[in-house]
Amino acid sequence: MEKSQSEIRIILVGIAKNPLGFMGLVIVGAIVFSAIFAAWVVPYDPIEMNIRDRMQGPSWSHLLGTDQLGRDTFSRVITGGQVALKVALPAVFGAMAIGLTLGMVAGYGPKWLDNFLMLLFDTIRSFPTVMFALAVVALVGPSLQTVVLVVMATSIPTYGRVARTQTLTLRNSEFILAERSMGASMARILGVHMLPNIIGVLAVLAAMDIPTVIALEAGLSFLGLGVKPPTPSWGALLKDGYALVRQTPWLVIGGGLPIIIATLGFTFLGESLRDVVDPKLRKNQ
């Protein structure tokens, strides 16, 4: 345990040394912090209506103004970040865990299992994500869980394919043969020796995937298929703002800016994570 903690420290320090990585770390840190402590950070209740103060521009009392029902946009943006992370993190990490497991099994296991899993992955991938989401939402109704599940199901093949390719390359490498000739079981080879070789690539993929998922959630909410009102979400903010863009630009800005910032932050983090996870590319610590 102590060992892996120092590993995490090495990675964090490595990211922070890179200027882009540092920015990514700050942005993601800020988003995560504001999402966790949303209840304390927000100046107003994000769903409390105040008709007298509706459609205001930015002021000291309302940093990003208010919407058509007088709700504080800044508070809704912060709470919307919480919703975005609630969708993105479980969806991405769930997809990564399942995709990694299936991909490694496909790459290392018998050929028929590989064929079956590949067929499954290709089938899932052949559905356009948004269409698939529309169909599922139409069947079970819009909710946060539905969005998470749809996003997870559609991104499993991406992780699965990468994990499989990595496993296939590794399985014939000499060090894996060396492990086998030293009596390592299949579980040991996959868990102890292959996993650390693959996880870095997938972590980078996941970090780059989080903004995609955030945008997807926003998109679904924009279409009215995501979270139900009055729960604030960045996509829902955009949708309201889009309707009222002639009256005030601040709702569109409040909904769009965080999506852009979050996308940049996670992408920076992913990019610099890629340079750090490989011990060979690490600068001398």
Place this chain on the structure above:
Amino acid sequence: MTDVLLEIDNLSVDYETARGDLKALRNISFDVRKAEIVGIVGESGCGKSTLISSILRLIAPNTRFRSGEIRFEGSDLLKATEREMRALRGDEISIVFQDPMQTHNPVLSVGQQMVDIQHRSKAPKGEKRENAAKMLAAVGIPDPEARLDQFPHEFSGGMRQRIAIAMALMSEPNLLIADEPTTALDATLEVQIIERLQELQREMDCAILFISHHLGVIAELCDRVVVMYAGAVVESGDIRKIFHDPKHPYTRRLIECDPGHIKTRARILPTIPGEVPDLANIPDGCIFRDRCNQATERCLSQVPPLESVGEEHMAACWLNHEEVTA
């Protein structure tokens, strides 16, 4: 009879290919006794690697065992279950591979790998780490405690090979298979590795099956030697007898071609003319006849058997028979 550790008895192995069966090993017989070093020499493609993978049973899916037995401490490895084989690998039988740049996991520190390799032991992690450090010290890695936290790419090729040897010897195996462990290293390192192997072998009392195409190394290190050609044993026996009085033309030519034996400056290095016969389509008679300058009528039609030509010395050549009859 002395204590036999590994006994290979009439082993024949084929590879099934689209062109028909490739007869990679034919009627191989030799043994390795406890605590002795046996060398296997032969040019590339003569079946050395097939032999090793057969002993460990880490074979390609198209491998077929046609006949024979591989007995390790009396039990036939070809009949053992996968579970039994796994229990042997890395415990009773260990292996050091040719290329030290490839045999370590690039993303785990040397310490993590050396602790992991002791997965059979129930000892606490700290103790396993101490064992690892001790083993690294034994193969001559300075400051082993600190170096455990380093990654494979931070070591030189020679050091990596020493680490590989340390890992292989961790479990104090009875048999260490060394698959051309010095081929990828330069000459100075080769000597160091060989000396270290010799020392460790004396300390641990394990047998070594040393595969190489470098005759000098074999002569230096081994007690006995097996000469292989095109998937068959052509000569085997005591190291001194084979080097001083080779009874097979192939062995003779091999010794002549060894750069260490060439005393005068030559414009053209000696070679053995011709090529190894196609293993999918083996001609009648002696497999070496096309490249042999002493081949006779008999060599064209009849396969010479591997027979005793003296104490601790076997060869498969008709020339030895004629000497006896004449």
